[in-house]
Amino acid sequence: MAFQNLCFKLRPVCSSHVTTKTMSIHPYPSLEVTGGARVAFLPALSSLGDRPYTPFPIIGWNCHVETIFAAFFRSQPDVRLKRECLRTKDDGSVALDWVSGDHQRLPPDSPLLILLPGLTGGSQDTYVRHMLVRARRKGWRAVVFNSRGCGESPVTTSQFYSASFLGDMHEVVIHVASRYPKANLYAAGWSLGANILVRYLGQESHDCRLSGAVSLCNPFNLVIADEDFHKGFNNVYDKALASALCRIFKKHALLFEDMDGEYNIPLAANAKSVREFDEGLTRVSFGFKSVDDYYSNSSSSDSIKHVRIPLLCIQADNDPIAPSRGIPREDIKANPNCLLIVTPKGGHLGWVAGAEAPLGAPWTDPVVMDFLEHLERGSSEASASRSDLKDVQQSSEGLHQLEV
Numbered sequence: 001m002a003f004q005n006l007c008f009k010l011r012p013v014c015s016s017h018v019t020t021k022t023m024s025i026h027p028y029p030s031l032e033v034t035g036g037a038r039v040a041f042l043p044a045l046s047s048l049g050d051r052p053y054t055p056f057p058i059i060g061w062n063c064h065v066e067t068i069f070a071a072f073f074r075s076q077p078d079v080r081l082k083r084e085c086l087r088t089k090d091d092g093s094v095a096l097d098w099v100s101g102d103h104q105r106l107p108p109d110s111p112l113l114i115l116l117p118g119l120t121g122g123s124q125d126t127y128v129r130h131m132l133v134r135a136r137r138k139g140w141r142a143v144v145f146n147s148r149g150c151g152e153s154p155v156t157t158s159q160f161y162s163a164s165f166l167g168d169m170h171e172v173v174i175h176v177a178s179r180y181p182k183a184n185l186y187a188a189g190w191s192l193g194a195n196i197l198v199r200y201l202g203q204e205s206h207d208c209r210l211s212g213a214v215s216l217c218n219p220f221n222l223v224i225a226d227e228d229f230h231k232g233f234n235n236v237y238d239k240a241l242a243s244a245l246c247r248i249f250k251k252h253a254l255l256f257e258d259m260d261g262e263y264n265i266p267l268a269a270n271a272k273s274v275r276e277f278d279e280g281l282t283r284v285s286f287g288f289k290s291v292d293d294y295y296s297n298s299s300s301s302d303s304i305k306h307v308r309i310p311l312l313c314i315q316a317d318n319d320p321i322a323p324s325r326g327i328p329r330e331d332i333k334a335n336p337n338c339l340l341i342v343t344p345k346g347g348h349l350g351w352v353a354g355a356e357a358p359l360g361a362p363w364t365d366p367v368v369m370d371f372l373e374h375l376e377r378g379s380s381e382a383s384a385s386r387s388d389l390k391d392v393q394q395s396s397e398g399l400h401q402l403e404v
Contacts, residue, residue: 282294
């Protein structure tokens with residue numbers, strides 16, 4: 001089937017999503033912009049006003065061409081990284097990749113950004129590297145959270161990570177916060193990393209250590225995503241991801257010898273689809289009755305209503321892996337902390353548009369940094385106000401103690 005027949009039809013976006021009555025800036029007719037935090041956060045996204053979203057010619061006109069082009073031909077910035085292996089409470093391991101030299105170059109209160117790559121992804125991925133570079137240029141400290149087995153992170157127990165498991169994320173945030181107690185923490189996740197991040201925000205709603213977060217290409221509803229994964233050209237992505245999971249598994253196969261219970265190790269080791277891998281290993285490892293039970297209970301769409309910190313979600317309307325119909329739009333609209341931007345094109349982890357297209361950073365990167373810097377400025381101003389108030393209170397207490 002020809003590429004041009006595979007891409008989803010572009011849905012026109014009504015400019016009423018953003019009106020001049022509520023915004024001091026003009027509408028964005030090429031974008032769907034909505035969410036309970038629209039009025040609060042949209043004026044801060046100055047990069048949206050530079051130009052409308054314009055897909056790069058030919059490459060950006062088809063979701064599959066754009067997805068594949070970005071995966072294979074996007075430039076990879078040269079960033080020196082220093083690895084820290086973090087041992088978790090269950091004796092598992094994750095790898096944290098810090099930008100080398102930043103511990104000396106940056107002050108201890110520099111804002112800190114945790115990056116969560118997609119399924120089987122890591123600090124080697126181009127979209128991660130570009131965000132590292134952009135954050136560093138802005139004076140931010142950044143660290144890549146490579147999940148178990150990803151980015152050459154060691155696997156030390158017979159358990160990988162999953163969309164349902166938030167234990168590692170919880171420990172990483174605590175660890176990073178303890179290393180830089182004066183810094184405000186933020187996080188950005190892509191694809192499955194975004195799903196894990198949003199689920200974490202929902203779980204930690206009343207005690208979240210993050211000051212803000214960004215979700216990109218989030219599949220949100222894993223049941224819907226799984227349905228579309230087996231349609232047409234999407235099977236190519238399914239097989240590619242399954243192959244990557246199998247390679248990780250086979251490197252550590254000895255850890256999985258003589259597994260009891262419902263495990264189907266041969267199926268996982270030779271999986272032709274992500275669903276087969278999850279059936280043979282993931283869903284059993286994390287205690288689910290079936291793959292559908294695992295997907296249903298691991299979807300971040302159910303977590304949006306519980307998010308209590310600022311969250312920017314950026315999706316592509318024609319994403320073949322994170323279907324637009326799975327976006328929990330109504331919950332995002334009802335949550336005063338959430339803002340959703342949907343681009344008409346972009347594919348999955350593509351977004352070949354903007355000033356750096358076609359080989360440079362995704363269109364989303366300046367939008368992400370505008371949002372995060374807006375939050376950081378607000379946090380700094382609030383801290384300054386609290387400090388001024390404290391000084392006034394101390395002065396007032398001193399006056400009361402004066403004897404006349």
